[in-house]
């Protein structure tokens with residue numbers, strides 16, 4: 116079984132993926148049970164560079180299971196001032 | 197040893213005073229708060245001459261320790277009625293220790309509007325007639341012409357002269373852009389003392405004396421390396437704080453339509469990513485501007501129009517959100533112009549932004565009408581009835597317009613994080629002696645930590661921890677962004693302590709940072725208690741507890757008992 120996901124990268128993260136399209140993000144098909152951490156490994160983005168992973172409304176943990184059709188928003192490490 | 201420069205404005209006299217044991221080895225916020233707590237009668241009106249205005253350089257200021265030049269501006273606040281410290285970057289704090297000054301204490305009140313010049317000769321009192329009523333940009337230009345481009349200028353705009361409660365204090369960066377000690381009406385206190393500007397000129401001085409130069413050099417080098425290796429720095433350099441817009445929007449916590457919802461349809465058009473794209477095409481725009489000498493990050497920017505004319509520097513996350521999404525305005529050029537107008541008139545973009553949203557909700561202008569918002573802000577300077585209302589901040593505006601949804605704590609507006617989804621930050625808003633403030637302890641989640649910002653549990657612990665840490669950072673004079681990596685890497689905190697120890701030439705307790713932070717917080721609490729504040733003042737407005745924030749449906753449900761634990765150190 117596989118799931119279809121969209122990954123959207125923000126801040127400097129988008130610079131790490133060649134030909135990243137800001138409008139569409141990245142569409143991927145991955146095995147069932149995949150987590151944000153697996154996806155970031157796949158994109159070769161270290162977890163230490165991540166400030167927030169979100170489903171668009173609320174934060175996700177690195178080990179949450181992602182479900183079919185989700186859009187995963189990934190943000191650079193940053194804090195407010 | 198650095199000194200206190202006490203200036204009696206009424207008598208036009210001054211004295212360089214040895215730091216008493218209570219003030220010795222303090223700087224920035226800790227020093228300012230100690231002075232206010234000891235010397236200002238807590239129940240006195242904030243605009244009474246008995247209030248004192250403090251400009252305090254941080255403990256590490258004037259040295260080459262990275263990002264160590266924040267200037268603390270403190271007094272009893274006319275906005276909150278409590279103690280206040282607002283800090284800003286710029287060049288003033290780096291120059292003061294070179295003149296032998298840890299802090300300047302302005303006492304009493306000048307007879308006429310006055311400009312002070314502080315240099316190696318001492319203090320000169322000058323009439324400020326020629327710059328009376330002038331906006332900050334022109335004041336800076338005139339004073340720069342007169343005193344040269346090596347000085348730092350601290351000034352107020354018309355809002356400060358009018359003693360409006362949201363009036364800010366402007367501090368120049370090395371290239372004479374404006375940084376603001378914006379919060380709590382410090383500009384009104386400066387105006388009440390009849391001081392239009394303070395010029396700090398350190399020409400002809402030697403550097404700050406460092407007792408153990410080798411150890412200091414090693415601390416600087418290790419700290420610099422550690423900060424630059426931290427992944428956050430990359431995003432700050434490229435996008436600055438506006439990169440937070442998309443992130444906080446995705447968290448569902450972006451204040452929108454006077455804190456009615458947590459997401460804004462126009463978020464992309466006010467985001468760091470969008471702004472960076474615009475700036476790349478605009479002449480003279482700078483994305484990694486440094487607000488002080490010795491900054492190793494450059495999170496600030498210079499935002500220009502299509503022709504390359506500067507609109508504002510820096511265009512920051514908090515201002516963008518409070519005058520943007522919170523007012524349903526999605527045109528970044530209009531937001532930048534509102535920011536410029538606020539800087540010129542000398543008011544806090546955050547309190548004024550919150551007030552504009554209330555005026556929109558109250559029907560004074562249409563929700564989302566950026567041009568009408570800009571005109572209303574300009575009325576603060578011209579002194580119309582509505583302008584004066586706005587210049588007195590969000591609480592005054594909300595009360596005058598009969599709003600039941602005024603987003604403030606202790607009279608100061610909330611920052612750009614909705615507390616219903618970010619409850620650690622909400623706990624800080626509620627319990628800080630400063631009123632609702634994010635810089636004193638902002639709890640942003642991280643996917644690698646177990647911290648859940650939307651839980652009702654565990655928030656007082658994180659808020660208390662962050663408030664202590666940030667009180668220390670504000671006392672050292674360090675910029676927030678250089679100090680955040682040290683929250684994740686304890687050895688970086690060790691390098692800060694090593695730097696201070698080398699500066700003094702003595703060893704320091706391993707809990708130095710914690711003790712420094714607690715000493716500031718205790719003084720602030722003590723002052724507020726004596727000014728009449730109770731635990732009932734440490735609460736968020738009711739609507740955050742009752743109105744679910746869409747889309748998450750969260751309410752602020754941290755218990756009162758937990759809020760009361762934050763300051764029980």
Ligand code: SF4
Nearest residue numbers: 487491493494495675
């Ligand atoms: S990182 Fe930003 S706020 Fe800090 S000193 Fe540099 S420009 Fe100023």
